[in-house]
Amino acid sequence: xxxxxxxxxxxxxxxxxxxxxxxxxxxxxxxxxxxxxxxxxxxxxxxxxxxxxxxxxxxxxxxxxxxxxxxxxxxxxxxxxxxxxxxxxxxxxx
Numbered sequence: 001x002x003x004x005x006x007x008x009x010x011x012x013x014x015x016x017x018x019x020x021x022x023x024x025x026x027x028x029x030x031x032x033x034x035x036x037x038x039x040x041x042x043x044x045x046x047x048x049x050x051x052x053x054x055x056x057x058x059x060x061x062x063x064x065x066x067x068x069x070x071x072x073x074x075x076x077x078x079x080x081x082x083x084x085x086x087x088x089x090x091x092x093x094x
Contacts, residue, residue, distance in 0.1 A: 025077060033082035042075050043091055 003017075010017045020030035031038040053066055075084070 034085055036085070036087055038082075039078070039085070039088045042078050043088065046075065 021028050
């Protein structure tokens with residue numbers, strides 16, 4: 001199908017045209033899930049959340065609750081689709 005045809009059909013349906021790799025729900029699609037670069041957005045999101053909480057005055061129990069409830073939900077989408085490489089799991093253990 002030609003690019004012009006795709007653009008016309010996208011306009012009729014009311015959507016846009018994109019190419020691979022693209023982001024879906026904030027995560028990249030269309031890459032190699034075995035590479036560290038593929039998992040970088042997930043690692044960065046978890047890191048940003050942790051950095052903000054390190055500055056907060058929370059008890060150990062409060063930090064544990066945040067980690068269990070919020071941080072666990074960030075990589076679940078990715079891990080439901082792809083097997084987590086051991087290298088990435090090692091990054092999170094630090």
